Amino acid sequence: xxxxxxxxxxxxxxxxxxxxxxxxxxxxxxxxxxxxxxxxxxxxxxxxxxxxxxxxxxxxxxxxxxxxxxxxxxxxxxxxxxxxxxxxxxxxxxxxxxxxxxxxxxxxxxxxxxxxxxxxxxxxxxxxxxxxxxxxxxxxxxxxxxxxxxxxxxxxxxxxxxxxxxxxxxxxxxxxxxxxxxxxxxxxxxxxxxxxxxxxxxxxxxxxxxxxxxxxxxxxxxxxxxxxxxxxxxxxxxxxxxxxxxxxxxxxxxxxxxxxxxxxxxxxxxxxxxxxxxxxxxxxxxxxxxxxxxxxxxxxxxxxxxxxxxxxxxxxxxxxxxxxxxxxxxxxxxxxxxxxxxxxxxxxxxxxxxxxxxxxxxxxxxxxxxxxxxxxxxxxxxxxxxxxxxxxxxxxxxxxx
Numbered sequence: 001x002x003x004x005x006x007x008x009x010x011x012x013x014x015x016x017x018x019x020x021x022x023x024x025x026x027x028x029x030x031x032x033x034x035x036x037x038x039x040x041x042x043x044x045x046x047x048x049x050x051x052x053x054x055x056x057x058x059x060x061x062x063x064x065x066x067x068x069x070x071x072x073x074x075x076x077x078x079x080x081x082x083x084x085x086x087x088x089x090x091x092x093x094x095x096x097x098x099x100x101x102x103x104x105x106x107x108x109x110x111x112x113x114x115x116x117x118x119x120x121x122x123x124x125x126x127x128x129x130x131x132x133x134x135x136x137x138x139x140x141x142x143x144x145x146x147x148x149x150x151x152x153x154x155x156x157x158x159x160x161x162x163x164x165x166x167x168x169x170x171x172x173x174x175x176x177x178x179x180x181x182x183x184x185x186x187x188x189x190x191x192x193x194x195x196x197x198x199x200x201x202x203x204x205x206x207x208x209x210x211x212x213x214x215x216x217x218x219x220x221x222x223x224x225x226x227x228x229x230x231x232x233x234x235x236x237x238x239x240x241x242x243x244x245x246x247x248x249x250x251x252x253x254x255x256x257x258x259x260x261x262x263x264x265x266x267x268x269x270x271x272x273x274x275x276x277x278x279x280x281x282x283x284x285x286x287x288x289x290x291x292x293x294x295x296x297x298x299x300x301x302x303x304x305x306x307x308x309x310x311x312x313x314x315x316x317x318x319x320x321x322x323x324x325x326x327x328x329x330x331x332x333x334x335x336x337x338x339x340x341x342x343x344x345x346x347x348x349x350x351x352x353x354x355x356x357x358x359x360x361x362x363x364x365x366x367x368x369x370x371x372x373x374x375x376x377x378x379x380x381x382x383x384x385x386x387x388x389x390x391x392x393x394x395x396x397x398x399x400x401x
Contacts, residue, residue, distance in 0.1 A: 013077070013092045014111040017044070020090075021073030023051040026062050028080025028101070029261060030376050031253030035124025036079045036094065036105035038268025043114035045269075053269070055261035058372035058383060059083060066091050079105070081349065081375055097347040100128035100377065103136060118144040119241055119249070120268060126250035128377050129345070132236060150236040150246065155204030156211050157235035157247025159281065161196035163207060164188060166244070169285030171315050172232045172251050174225070174323035175214040179289025187214060208233045220324050224343060228322040242267075242274040255281040258312060288315035291334075292324070298394075299326060303401050305394055306332045314381055317341035331397045333390045340380040340397065351400045352380035358396035359384050 017023065023044055027037040037053050044051045056062030063083040066076050076091045079101050094104040102124030109116045118140045122132045125140075133141035144150040156173070158166025167173065168184040177183035185193075191206045192199065215221060215229040235245040243249040256264030260280045267273050291311025298305040304325035308316055317332035321341040329342045338355075340348060356371045359382070374381040382393070 020075040031127025036101040159243035159248025313339040
């Protein structure tokens with residue numbers, strides 16, 4: 001079950017990619033990895049190298065695809081963790097725990113002599129939980145701004161110009177009216193949200209202030225909410241992108257990676273799929289906020305547990321960690337799925353693997369419990385069969401977190 005695969009060294013991976021006859025890109029199911037695969041695919045397209053992009057929901061799925069037979073000249077790049085047994089002479093793994101996958105991809109793209117799309121790269125960085133312009137992303141931000149691809153303005157980071165639509169369905173926010181367009185419209189009735197093209201800086205500023213006040217003033221808001229909402233304010237507008245802001249673009253990529261990876265892949269390759277992408281984003285946001293609204297909760301030392309009947313467990317865990325959890329880690333448990341989200345940038349690989357092992361050995365009515373899992377920056381995901389009680393998952397998480 002070990003995921004201690006071989007990360008790609010830019011020099012060796014570049015030399016192999018330069019001579020590849022065909023490249024398989026196998027991405028982790030999150031916005032950061034989708035963006036990274038798009039950056040690599042576009043670089044390969046510039047070189048006229050044939051490629052295929054797929055998304056693997058779990059480490060097992062990606063490992064099985066990486067082990068699939070290939071022909072001479074084929075190269076496989078896994079964007080995310082894979083079992084060490086999947087490594088081969090022409091299998092490379094982009095999996096760093098200390099930086100977004102989009103930045104790992106940028107290294108390869110530049111080694112290949114291609115010019116990366118800075119907006120797509122920064123959207124991946126944001127989806128991966130980092131701030132645009134921080135650390136080694138500073139040059140990407142400056143490049144995008146110099147080329148007129150990003151413009152800082154007041155307001156809130158949502159993907160649509162229609163602010164009621166954007167604010168109601170965003171998973172980067174949590175207010176008393178989140179998930180409900182009618183309630184969002186009523187909450188914003190005191191500010192101008194009319195013609196999006198007519199909104200000026202003062203209008204955006206008023207909307208940002210209202211959202212911030214409703215976020216931190218919610219009955220269940222935690223101290224972390226103030227810091228989190230701050231990251232969603234004063235967004236970077238993206239005039240040349242199909243989505244209104246950089247943070248909104250990242251939110252859409254996260255939604256597509258989990259619910260419609262085919263559309264997500266086509267989107268980062270440059271296809272015009274704005275409307276179906278937004279449809280998937282709206283549905284995920286609506287379901288996530290509805291699930292959190294009706295969730296049961298429990299608090300333990302260092303762990304906040306959220307139980308839901310239906311909904312995207314990873315989105316619920318991320319929202320709860322950002323706005324509702326009094327503890328630094330959140331475990332969301334649903335029907336046959338569980339997710340972990342943290343506010344701290346700590347590797348979760350060993351923790352998620354340990355929970356998976358515990359579940360596989362759980363005492364159930366079935367002969368055994370089949371468990372698959374995935375890990376990313378500040379998050380983990382588990383999918384399991386068998387008659388596993390929530391208490392077993394909670395106990396395993398408490399022991400390991």
